[in-house]
Amino acid sequence: MDTLSYKTISANSATVTKNWVLIDAENETLGRLSSKVANLIRGKHKTDFTPHADCGDNVVVINADKIKLTGNKWEDKKYITFSGYPGGQKTATAAEVMAKKPTLMVEKAVKGMLPKNKLGRAIFKNLYVYAGAEHQQEAQQPKAIKLSDLK
Numbered sequence: 001m002d003t004l005s006y007k008t009i010s011a012n013s014a015t016v017t018k019n020w021v022l023i024d025a026e027n028e029t030l031g032r033l034s035s036k037v038a039n040l041i042r043g044k045h046k047t048d049f050t051p052h053a054d055c056g057d058n059v060v061v062i063n064a065d066k067i068k069l070t071g072n073k074w075e076d077k078k079y080i081t082f083s084g085y086p087g088g089q090k091t092a093t094a095a096e097v098m099a100k101k102p103t104l105m106v107e108k109a110v111k112g113m114l115p116k117n118k119l120g121r122a123i124f125k126n127l128y129v130y131a132g133a134e135h136q137q138e139a140q141q142p143k144a145i146k147l148s149d150l151k
Contacts, residue, residue, distance in 0.1 A: 011048040016055040018126075020142035022135075025106065026063040028147060029070060034109035036150050037061060041126050042114065045150070054119065058126045060142050065102035065131040069094060079108070103129040 021040055025033055043049050043056030069077065077094040097104055106129050114120040128137060 009048055010053075011050040011055045012053050016043075016048070016053065018055075019057045020060065020137065020140040021057050022060045022062065022137075022142035022144040023147065024063055024144070025061050026066040028067055030067050030105060030109055033061075033067065033147060034106060035113055036147050037106075037127065038110050038113035039150075041110070041123050052119065054123055054126070056123060056126060058128070058137075058140070058142075060128045060130070060135050060137050061106055062130050062133050062135055064106045064129050065098065067106065074098075079104075102131040 023033075023037065037059055039045055040059050041056045043054070046055060049055060074095045075093055078091045079094070079097050080089065080091050082089045092100075094105065107127070110127055111120075111124050114123055128135065130136075
């Protein structure tokens, strides 16, 4: 058996095929939703996954305003922002963040599960989150999938 005939295939931006995926976040738990979305964006579900390349799919998440949080997280979970100035730290509960900007919770949860480097920032641009059922990516014809079908 000639072992040199087997080559490890490494994906790059020229050889990767990026698909468009639509996910409905209605009645989904925030953490479970965001971990599966992060895996789709990163491309870890593909057989030709390469850690140093953007080989993931483009993901459109709709109904982000209808996610679920378990326990008392609506009141206990805090989102902290800091302006950089003295006294510029602000905290908001999950309920306050949902009332002001419903897409922020999903975006922050997914971004926290991506690599903290230049590739992670580039991969995050493949995520599109919308509060309602309408989205602006109809031209790309995203394929709707259920989260229960993913691992």
